[in-house]
Amino acid sequence: MGRPPAEAVLPLPLQLLDGLRRARHVVVLTGAGISAESGIPTFRDALTGLWARFRPEELATPDAFVRDPDLVWQWYQWRREQIAAARPNAGHLALAALERLVPRLTLVTQNVDGLHQQAGSRQVVEFHGNIHRNRCSMDQELVDVDVRGTRRPPRCPRCGGMVRPDVVWFGEPIPRACLVQSQSAVARCDLFVSVGTSALVEPAAGLARLAREAGAVIVEINPAETPLTSSADYALQGAAGQLLPALAAALA
Ligand code: OAD
Numbered sequence: 036m037g038r039p040p041a042e043a044v045l046p047l048p049l050q051l052l053d054g055l056r057r058a059r060h061v062v063v064l065t066g067a068g069i070s071a072e073s074g075i076p077t078f079r080d081a082l083t084g085l086w087a088r089f090r091p092e093e094l095a096t097p098d099a100f101v102r103d104p105d106l107v108w109q110w111y112q113w114r115r116e117q118i119a120a121a122r123p124n125a126g127h128l129a130l131a132a133l134e135r136l137v138p139r140l141t142l143v144t145q146n147v148d149g150l151h152q153q154a155g156s157r158q159v160v161e162f163h164g165n166i167h168r169n170r171c172s173m174d175q176e177l178v179d180v181d182v183r184g185t186r187r188p189p190r191c192p193r194c195g196g197m198v199r200p201d202v203v204w205f206g207e208p209i210p211r212a213c214l215v216q217s218q219s220a221v222a223r224c225d226l227f228v229s230v231g232t233s234a235l236v237e238p239a240a241g242l243a244r245l246a247r248e249a250g251a252v253i254v255e256i257n258p259a260e261t262p263l264t265s266s267a268d269y270a271l272q273g274a275a276g277q278l279l280p281a282l283a284a285a286l287a
Contacts (some may be wrong), residue, residue, distance in 0.1 A: 047278075051269045052285050054226055054252050060139040062217075062224040063130060064242055065275075068231020068257060070148055072276040073121040079233050096205045100172065104197055108188045111200045115166055123154035126230070126275035129283040131155035136286045141220035143213075145232060145239050147202045160216050162209055162239055168201035177201065209238060221245045228254045231275050234261040
């Protein structure tokens with residue numbers, strides 16, 4: 036006996052499945068919630084989120100790095116260890132599968148963990164950078180150094196500047212190429228899916244507004260309400276690791 040269709044397992048709206056089957060260009064925006072089921076803490080969840088235990092202005096700003104580079108470096112080294120121990124979960128894998136099932140899918144992620152690529156997604160725009168890469172805080176060029184076990188930022192071999200993680204901090208602009216790529220994909224998409232993000236941080240949160248202006252169907256996947264929920268065409272309340280595999284299975 037074959038598996039029951041996903042819509043029989045989970046209450047997925049049939050109209051949404053129709054929209055997904057017809058979509059020519061899907062944009063998916065992911066946030067920390069999609070990696071939560073891989074064991075990586077989110078930022079804003081009340082008890083477990085990183086910002087419940089740490090102060091962003093002391094750890095994730097250019098000023099913080101100037102004030103106390105060792106502290107910032109060690110915090111990123113700790114996060115790197117957590118991320119290195121994590122594996123893609125069913126949600127990441129379902130998005131990689133979905134990319135092969137629709138004519139075009141652009142995946143924009145605010146996550147810096149690289150788990151979408153590990154899961155097999157090919158078209159990934161890393162809106163907030165990647166924690167596995169490093170760059171010089173002076174000349175801004177990428178630096179390829181082995182940082183394992185370091186407790187202070189290494190020095191750039193070119194100019195001697197301090198090396199920092201290649202991520203976007205509060206107050207810093209999104210890399211231009213990423214912004215342009217995301218905005219032009221959103222302007223052309225017919226379906227926009229926001230997964231596991233609190234939809235609070237700009238300019239990522241604004242992508243959903245752009246998608247709406249472009250006439251796209253807006254879908255949200257999140258166990259909690261966000262500022263996007265009330266305006267989404269479909270707000271699917273639940274975990275990405277359950278709902279995304281159901282969507283991908285329904286399409287397959
Ligand atoms: P947040 O921590 O703000 O939000 C995570 C969202 O994931 C919340 O809305 C949760 O309800 C939801 N969530 C939790 N578990 C989930 C699950 N299993 N499935 C689906 N959703 C789940 O994280 P982001 O929105 O990614 O930026 O935060 C945006 C940016 O703020 C981050 O990229 C980071 C942070 O400060 C910088 O560091 C610049």
